[in-house]
Amino acid sequence: MSVFPKISLRLEVENYLKKSFVNEEVVSALGKQEAERKFESLLNHLSHPPSFTTVRVNTHLASVQHVKSLLLDELQKQYDGLSVPVLQHPKLQDVLLIPVIGPRKNIMKQKCEAIVGAQCGNAVLRGAHVYVPGIVSASKFMKAGDVISVYSDIKGICKKGAKEFDGTKVFLGNGISEFSRKEIFSGLPQLKGRGIRMTEPVYLSPSFDNVLPNYVFLQNLPSAVVTHVLDPQPGEKILDMCAAPGGKTTHIAALIDDQGEVIALDKIPNKVEKIKQNASLLGLNSIRAFCFDGTKALKLDTTDTEGEPPFLPESFDRILLDAPCSGMGQRPNMACTWTLKEVTSYQPLQRKLFAVAVQLLKPGGMLVYSTCTITLAENEEQVAWALKTYPCLQLHPQEPQIGGAGMMGAGLSSEQLKQLQRFDPSAVPLQDTDIDSLRDARVEDMIWLANKDCIGFFIAKFIKCKSTRDS
Numbered sequence: 286m287s288v289f290p291k292i293s294l295r296l297e298v299e300n301y302l303k304k305s306f307v308n309e310e311v312v313s314a315l316g317k318q319e320a321e322r323k324f325e326s327l328l329n330h331l332s333h334p335p336s337f338t339t340v341r342v343n344t345h346l347a348s349v350q351h352v353k354s355l356l357l358d359e360l361q362k363q364y365d366g367l368s369v370p371v372l373q374h375p376k377l378q379d380v381l382l383i384p385v386i387g388p389r390k391n392i393m394k395q396k397c398e399a400i401v402g403a404q405c406g407n408a409v410l411r412g413a414h415v416y417v418p419g420i421v422s423a424s425k426f427m428k429a430g431d432v433i434s435v436y437s438d439i440k441g442i443c444k445k446g447a448k449e450f451d452g453t454k455v456f457l458g459n460g461i462s463e464f465s466r467k468e469i470f471s472g473l474p475q476l477k478g479r480g481i482r483m484t485e486p487v488y489l490s491p492s493f494d495n496v497l498p499n500y501v502f503l504q505n506l507p508s509a510v511v512t513h514v515l516d517p518q519p520g521e522k523i524l525d526m527c528a529a530p531g532g533k534t535t536h537i538a539a540l541i542d543d544q545g546e547v548i549a550l551d552k553i554p555n556k557v558e559k560i561k562q563n564a565s566l567l568g569l570n571s572i573r574a575f576c577f578d579g580t581k582a583l584k585l586d587t588t589d590t591e592g593e594p595p596f597l598p599e600s601f602d603r604i605l606l607d608a609p610c611s612g613m614g615q616r617p618n619m620a621c622t623w624t625l626k627e628v629t630s631y632q633p634l635q636r637k638l639f640a641v642a643v644q645l646l647k648p649g650g651m652l653v654y655s656t657c658t659i660t661l662a663e664n665e666e667q668v669a670w671a672l673k674t675y676p677c678l679q680l681h682p683q684e685p686q687i688g689g690a691g692m693m694g695a696g697l698s699s700e701q702l703k704q705l706q707r708f709d710p711s712a713v714p715l716q717d718t719d720i721d722s723l724r725d726a727r728v729e730d731m732i733w734l735a736n737k738d739c740i741g742f743f744i745a746k747f748i749k750c751k752s753t754r755d756s
Contacts (some may be wrong), residue, residue: 287715288388288487289455291328293439293620298628299328302613305661310693323711327659327741330710334410334617336718336738337731338383338490340501341509341532343567345539347500349373353381355497363491367720372731376685379539380509381501382735386718387488392458397424397433399462399481400450403620406437409457410617412490415481420469422447427466434459435481439620446470455619458486498566504532506735507688507708507742508657511607512536514683514706514746515653519544521602524645526579526638527609529556531563531572537605538569548601549574550582550594579606580637583644596645598754603651604642608635610656610663614741616710632662636670643675644753652678652747657740659709664743665695668705671747678747680704687736688744708742 294302306324307317315323342352356371360383374380401409405419421438425448436454443450448466460481469480493503512533517523519541525534528549538547549572551557560574577594584595611628613621639654646652654671656663668691671678682704689712691697691705716738 287329287333288390289332289617289619291325292331292618294328295622295624297625298621298623301625301628302660305694306692308661308694314693327709327711330616330715331613331741332617332619333715334385334488334490335505335710335740336385336716337506337735338385338412339504339506339509339735339739340381340383340493341504341536342379342381343500343502343535343539344379345543346568349379349381352497352500355500356381356383359496360491364489369720370723370731372728372735374735375732376687377509377513380506382506382732383491384718384723384731385488385490386720386723387486388717389458389485389487389489392485392487394456395432395434395459397427397431398449399423399427399433399435400438400443400447400454401435401457403437403439403441406439406455406457406619407617409435409437409483409486410488410490412492414479414483414492414494415460416478417464417469417480420480421445422450423466423469424448425466427462429462429465429468431462432459432484433462433481435483437619441620441622456487458483460484499568502532502535502563502567504536505657505742506739507706507744508532509536510685510687510706511605511653511655511744512540513685514744515603515605515651516684517541517545517603522546522600523548524596524601524604524642525549526582526604526606526642527551528560528574529553531560531574533605533607534560534572534574535563535567535569538564538571539567541571543569543571545571547572548594550577550579552576552578580634580641583641598644599647599752601645601650602647603653604646605653605655606638606642607655608638608663610635610658611660613658613660614708614710615657616740628660629662632667635663635667639667639671643678643749646749648749648752650749652749654745654747656743658743659741661692661694664707665691665697665702665705668701668745669695669697675753677749677751677753679750681746681748683744683746688742691743704746706744708739710738710741713737
């Protein structure tokens with residue numbers, strides 16, 4: 286059931302998305318009314334969190350059963366004894382699923398209020414507490430220890446330090462303030478730790494602040510699927526072209542049991558540091574991270590750079606291109622302020638990266654392309670372009686196949702669409718989950734729901750059939 290308004294978009298962006306979701310191919314297959322209904326449902330789903338929190342177990346350091354047991358103990362503490370299951374995914378053995386409880390509708394709203402930014406609000410809906418930098422406004426009488434209602438400023442118009450706010454705000458739940466209003470807006474650098482500890486969130490998800498940091502990595506379900514589709518093998522040389530913050534990079538290294546060479550690239554220095562930190566935290570030594578622009582990763586002369594970018598053609602057994610994208614599949618996202626120019630700016634960059642990836646891949650090697658967005662232009666249209674531009678590539682079926690088929694509208698055949706994976710959040714109605722319904726739920730039904738009600742995501746898998754050195 287919908288408790289929040291649908292994602293707020295600029296009209297030009299909503300019209301652009303609608304045009305691709307209600308395209309001729311889709312309309313001829315479903316009818317205009319059904320295509321429009323599905324699109325509206327998708328916009329509604331995007332403003333709500335997925336039904337499950339997904340964590341990937343670092344199997345390099347611990348067994349899944351051991352981590353599952355530790356997580357159950359942690360949930361007992363966080364949820365004051367409420368019994369919430371932790372499920373192992375049957376097709377993704379290193380993935381654990383924790384149901385999200387909510388929306389909870391009987392939370393008493395308090396007179397004392399705090400307004401947080403939209404990004405902070407999204408994080409709260411997925412289990413985070415509120416940190417001081419995320420607080421935009423607070424009631425003038427707010428003291429440390431007060432029970433306060435927390436709201437998200439989804440339009441981003443609340444003035445920093447305001448004492449009240451009458452604009453569009455969405456209720457996220459109640460929490461306890463750890464500082465007074467005066468302390469929060471004093472600008473004192475010593476305000477470390479949380480600003481508000483969420484005690485009654487509208488959606489109850491576990492917090493992973495410093496929880497089992499060596500053993501688990503918080504990751505959306507489709508993001509874990511991608512690396513399994515890549516199917517890395519021990520001893521291989523593997524490239525993660527746009528790797529930060531390193532979730533998929535560390536997953537690759539764990540799947541090869543740290544036996545091989547995993548090269549991670551990102552062009553932003555602090556993001557590269559994050560990859561290195563995550564690799565170190567998870568005890569993985571096969572990863573080498575470089576601050577480098579993936580579009581320049583191909584070395585055109587023949588002198589070897591001793592394992593540093595740029596790389597010689599056909600150097601890698603497998604390449605993951607989890608491309609920079611418009612990110613419009615992320616959930617929850619109540620408002621996107623991007624212009625149409627910003628939303629459509631990614632397709633050329635993705636093609637530049639793809640062109641380099643094809644050159645860097647060995648004959649017989651595998652290239653997996655993925656995005657966390659829902660647009661046709663960044664997903665199926667890119668596959669159609671790649672197959673036309675690179676005759677050396679063949680589209681291949683994926684294993685595991687958990688998402689649905691690709692979307693019509695890019696001129697791909699029904700067989701080709703079946704070989705893609707599109708995770709469409711609108712595939713199932715929005716869910717209400719409470720403790721009683723969990724008690725009676727079958728495991729199979731919960732797994733089915735976790736597979737469907739996740740973020741919007743896309744995966745394509747290509748095999749390089751012949752060398753591109755001479756072409």
